[in-house]
Amino acid sequence: MESEGPPESVSSEKSVFFSQQEEDDEEGAAQEPEETVATNPLLQPALTGDIAGLQKIFEDPENPHHEQAMQLLLEEDIVGRNLLYAACMAGQSDVIRALAKYGVNLNEKTTRGYTLLHCAAAWGRLETLKVLVELDVDIEALNFREERARDVAARYSQTECVxxxxxxxxxxxxxxxxxxxxxxxxxxxxxxxxxxxxxxxxxxxxxxxxxxxxxxxxxxxxxxxxxxxxxxxxxxxxxxxxxxTPRQVKSAKSVISHGQKRSQEYTFY
Incomplete structure (x- = not known):
């Protein structure tokens, strides 16, 4: 993703995520092939918060990437992460909100069961967490460790996220x-x-x-x-x-007994 020229902080953070979030995975810190990432026109606007640029690709039929927009967005790396995860890592909450209206599945999991919420929690992206919860993502989703996003936030000492x-x-x-x-x-x-x-x-x-x-x-x-x-x-x-509490049903014997008692009362009077 660095070949598209995101800010240096984003590049370094991304590398940290790949080693941190998937630690102990056999896939490890595998990244997308450079030639695939370099041709993805959604990368730069997703990482920099260029909502207008994203909307132009998704909504302008004249844009050369319009027909492939959703495919480009959901293109995954070897462990199942798409550009929505990159937006989470970069803390681009508005990008997540903008892309949600195109019908993407915000509860999609990576091969190890991490959701966007897990990702935002691990990175301490509080505003992104708020947007995802506002969009009704599943806060009880579990990764391969049987951890919810809250557990992942705790594991990485993201106190505000917890x-x-x-x-x-x-x-x-x-x-x-x-x-x-x-x-x-x-x-x-x-x-x-x-x-x-x-x-x-x-x-x-x-x-x-x-x-x-x-x-x-x-x-x-x-x-x-x-x-x-x-x-x-x-x-x-x-x-x-x-x-x-089950309804109490009177037995036939109790009904007869009650009737006889009432009869005796009428006879007495």
Whole structure:
């Protein structure tokens, strides 16, 4: 990639990544053949943040590389990395955001299971992490070491990235809980217990309120998020317990006994 003339810092960082991120891999620090990289017109704008240059290639039918734009973008090296990974290494968050609208798979993995999120985490590219999470990438994806991006950030002592991914994980946990509860409440046919309409509305309204809270509190702390999840659990848990408690069905004997008792009461009066 250096043959296209990116800044020296980008070149040196790239070489560090190839030895660092794939350490212990049999593929090691293998790079793309120079002749292949040198002919890729997307490299320079991807590494320098030239959004207009990228858009011209992707959107201008008159551009000589227009028809091959997606192929050029997704062209991989020997370990499965494309130019999106180069953009991550260079911290070009706007490039990632711009290219996402062309339908690229932001959860694609290398041969060792590294995603773009893993890459950004290893390099300490906090703003790139934020963009990827905003674009709903899978923050739970595992590499060949069974590591999430958060684990990779911790391994390379990227403290800010660890803190951000912990925050993102807390938000995801609340979202998943809301979804789980909503599905459980609406699928009452599978519930052995009785669900009153009032209980159903209580839960659905609580879930809706927490979704709105998440949307309106994008800067909330981890503690705030945990607190909101606990408040929701306090509302939902008693109702879910009621749902999972089997209905009590009276036996024929108890019904007859009850009828006889009522009959005796009427006779007494």
């Amino acid at each position: 803190e951000f991914l912990d925050w993102a994980d807390a938000r995801l946990a609340l979202k998943k809980y809301i979804t789980k509860v909503s599905l459980a409440i609406t699928d009452t046919e599978k519930a052995p217990g009785k669900l009153l309409k009032e209980d159903k509305n209580t839960v659905l309204n609580a879930c809706r309120a927490k979704n709105e809270w998440l949307e309106s509190h994008t800067e909330a702390s981890i503690n705030d998020i945990f607190e909101q999840k606990q408040l929701l659990e306090d509302i939902v848990t008693p109702i879910l317990i009621k749902m999972t």
